[in-house]
Amino acid sequence: MGILTLECFIRLNQANEQDDIAHESVKKKFKSDSDSNSQPYKRVDYWLELAKCYRSITNYDDVRGIFCQISSLKSLTLKAIEEESHSDFLSALNSYVTALEEYPL
Incomplete structure (x- = not known):
């Protein structure tokens, strides 16, 4: 159940980010620099937590799939x-x- 919740959370965040990018030219967003700088790290943390969950149930195919998305791996x-x-x-x-x-x- 936790894995499904985390996957849905990540997908919703990605969808919201894509919507924000699409509407960025129409509407200016005012964010502090610290918020915008920490966003990529928060996304990575979510994916790492998901990988830990899959690893805990010995689902290494999904762990490998998550880490294969990292270009510098x-x-x-x-x-x-x-x-x-x-x-x-x-x-x-x-x-x-x-x-x-x-x-x-």
């Missing part, structure tokens, strides 16, 4: 997700650690 991260989906947790951990060492946050 490294192949090492996808490899780690794949290893985790096959219950090879030690290899997955090693791949995640290697990815963080090669591409620090």
Whole structure:
């Protein structure tokens, strides 16, 4: 139930953002800079929470689908997700650690 709620919330937010963009030329929006700068991070947080939910029920196809939408995702991260989906947790951990060492946050 929580996953469905989160998916609906994300879709509604995306639809609202698209509506806002479509109406932006007609109507000026007054937002503070801090609000507009934090918007992309809020969207990412929602997707990460959704990925965590899918991961908790071992639905790795959807986890992979969520992370494949990230253009800067490294192949090492996808490899780690794949290893985790096959219950090879030690290899997955090693791949995640290697990815963080090669591409620090």
